[in-house]
Amino acid sequence: xxxxxxxxxxxxxxxxxxxxxxxxxxxxxxxxxxxxxxxxxxxxxxxxxxxxxxxxxxxxxxxxxxxxxxxxxxxxxxxxxxxxxxxxxxxxxxxxxxxxxxxxxxxxxxxxxxxxxxxxxxxxxxxxxxxxxxxxxxxxxxxxxxxxxxxxxxxxxxxxxxxxxxxxxxxxxxxxxxxxxxxxxxxxxxxxxxxxxxxxxxxxxxxxxxxxxxxxxxxxxxxxxxxxxxxxxxxxxxxxxxxxxxxxxxxxxxxxxxxxxxxxxxxxxxxxxxxxxxxxxxxxxxxxxxxxxxxxxxxxxxxxxxxxxxxxxxxxxxxxxxxxxxxxxxxxxxxxxxxxxxxxxxxxxxxxxxxxxxxxxxxxxxxxxxxxxxxxxxxxxxxxxxxxxxxxxxxxxxxxxxxxxxxxxxxxxxxxxxxxxxxxxxx
Amino acid sequence: xxxxxxxxxxxxxxxxxxxxxxxxxxxxxxxxxxxxxxxxxxxxxxxxxxxxxxxxxxxxxxxxxxxxxxxxxxxxxxxxxxxxxxxxxxxxxxxxxxxxxxxxxxxxxxxxxxxxxxxxxxxxxxxxxxxxxxxxxxxxxxxxxxxxxxxxxxxxxxxxxxxxx
Numbered sequence: 001x002x003x004x005x006x007x008x009x010x011x012x013x014x015x016x017x018x019x020x021x022x023x024x025x026x027x028x029x030x031x032x033x034x035x036x037x038x039x040x041x042x043x044x045x046x047x048x049x050x051x052x053x054x055x056x057x058x059x060x061x062x063x064x065x066x067x068x069x070x071x072x073x074x075x076x077x078x079x080x081x082x083x084x085x086x087x088x089x090x091x092x093x094x095x096x097x098x099x100x101x102x103x104x105x106x107x108x109x110x111x112x113x114x115x116x117x118x119x120x121x122x123x124x125x126x127x128x129x130x131x132x133x134x135x136x137x138x139x140x141x142x143x144x145x146x147x148x149x150x151x152x153x154x155x156x157x158x159x160x161x162x163x164x165x166x167x168x169x170x171x172x173x174x175x176x177x178x179x180x181x182x183x184x185x186x187x188x189x190x191x192x193x194x195x196x197x198x199x200x201x202x203x204x205x206x207x208x209x210x211x212x213x214x215x216x217x218x219x220x221x222x223x224x225x226x227x228x229x230x231x232x233x234x235x236x237x238x239x240x241x242x243x244x245x246x247x248x249x250x251x252x253x254x255x256x257x258x259x260x261x262x263x264x265x266x267x268x269x270x271x272x273x274x275x276x277x278x279x280x281x282x283x284x285x286x287x288x289x290x291x292x293x294x295x296x297x298x299x300x301x302x303x304x305x306x307x308x309x310x311x312x313x314x315x316x317x318x319x320x321x322x323x324x325x326x327x328x329x330x331x332x333x334x335x336x337x338x339x340x341x342x343x344x345x346x347x348x349x350x351x352x353x354x355x356x357x358x359x360x361x362x363x364x365x366x367x368x369x370x371x372x373x374x375x376x377x378x379x380x381x382x383x384x385x386x387x388x389x390x391x392x393x394x395x396x397x398x399x400x401x402x403x404x405x406x407x408x409x410x411x412x413x414x415x416x417x418x419x420x421x422x423x424x425x426x427x
Numbered sequence: 428x429x430x431x432x433x434x435x436x437x438x439x440x441x442x443x444x445x446x447x448x449x450x451x452x453x454x455x456x457x458x459x460x461x462x463x464x465x466x467x468x469x470x471x472x473x474x475x476x477x478x479x480x481x482x483x484x485x486x487x488x489x490x491x492x493x494x495x496x497x498x499x500x501x502x503x504x505x506x507x508x509x510x511x512x513x514x515x516x517x518x519x520x521x522x523x524x525x526x527x528x529x530x531x532x533x534x535x536x537x538x539x540x541x542x543x544x545x546x547x548x549x550x551x552x553x554x555x556x557x558x559x560x561x562x563x564x565x566x567x568x569x570x571x572x573x574x575x576x577x578x579x580x581x582x583x584x585x586x587x588x589x590x591x592x
Contacts, residue, residue: 358447376484394534397532
């Protein structure tokens, strides 16, 4: 008579280890996101877990794909600005800058000096605003809820400045081909200057709050390590790379829009962990304040849009009693004074400009790394192809490296430190 | 180093080198893509060690139809170079750059997703932005911008005036 194989209550053979041991051998696949508060929007992470340990992680993206690249091919060159600004919604000015620089290079023109300086000003303010959102949301995800309130409070003030300058809090379409849509309104310089004085004290507050905080240190130090060689081979740029000791910054390496005129440092750390990224970003905000102050001190006069009537955006905006809107003097000019001006306006606004055939790749240093625009023209009135090399998209493949072999809870810290903006990832 | 000097240096290695607008474009045959990328990456005096972007443009009605563009940066020279490869419409296939530049993995997935180019030797060639069961390649020029049936698993989107909003 065959001896009955001893089985446990679940029907598994006894002798192949206890139930607890078998459970330990089993891997569990867990879906984190796309609707998850710590995934910065709609990022989905497919986690393979061995208990609490991450065996593998696969980022799955595309939930915010809106076809911005495709849409630009169906609009005029000038309308492209309003599309690209919506890609990475935390750094709209950088998208506008890279797009406009690309088109300007195809046209063979350059924005006037005042426009270039104001571009740097709004971009650096934008970098601070973007890093503030990063700090606020990272704080929230790692349990520092007061950081979330402070970060968004300061960012709100910056959005007020953006609204004062461009009329909009987000998706400004302020930087245009050939310059800016309008000059800084009266009082803007003073308001920005006053706020720049206040910001360093705020940064001190954050550092007082977080840098020595034992929980913040425990959750960030030695977590999410990404060494420089791996980062570079995976195409990672921005604060992630600088936190690994590589002082690469396109503002220094390939300066555009007059960045070479301003003095600033490129903060780096060598620990390559989440804490180093925190330190790098806070230091970067301080450098951005320095750049903004230098811009305001050396702001050149003159126009903010090129003069060429065949290329310049004809409509003008100004601040009226109900906010920023069409400039009444300009409307009177085209409606009452000059038929030629009306024809010119009509032609440029409805048909747009022609851009000589060719292709350019223009990289700028966005808050998240190298934001590159590969713009191709076939000589027509619409872009033939606008490709965005978005740093959020290109940094994401590094997430598995940061998370593998670590605890599940560290995934949250690693994702937060990578600062992906899904609008930029999915475009 | 100026782009013209870089172009001069590259002319000793590649046949088709074109400097334009401060950028240098190298066009190679598709069989020679990986050799070209390796040469650019490893050769002394070039060291284009960073692959920043992989993308392409679609030119229907022309031969080749799809032009791949690889943007490399050399940190030692402070220069960029664009490598272009033309792919004929009937055989949209090219060797994957992942063995040379791991950074190409997601970017090639995006080109596959949006344009339907197959990358031989790619470790994980799946769609990246569109759903896995999507039919078509949305960034191709012959794919319309709108007016296409919704492809989300039986989802039906009524016209705006019939949605009862």
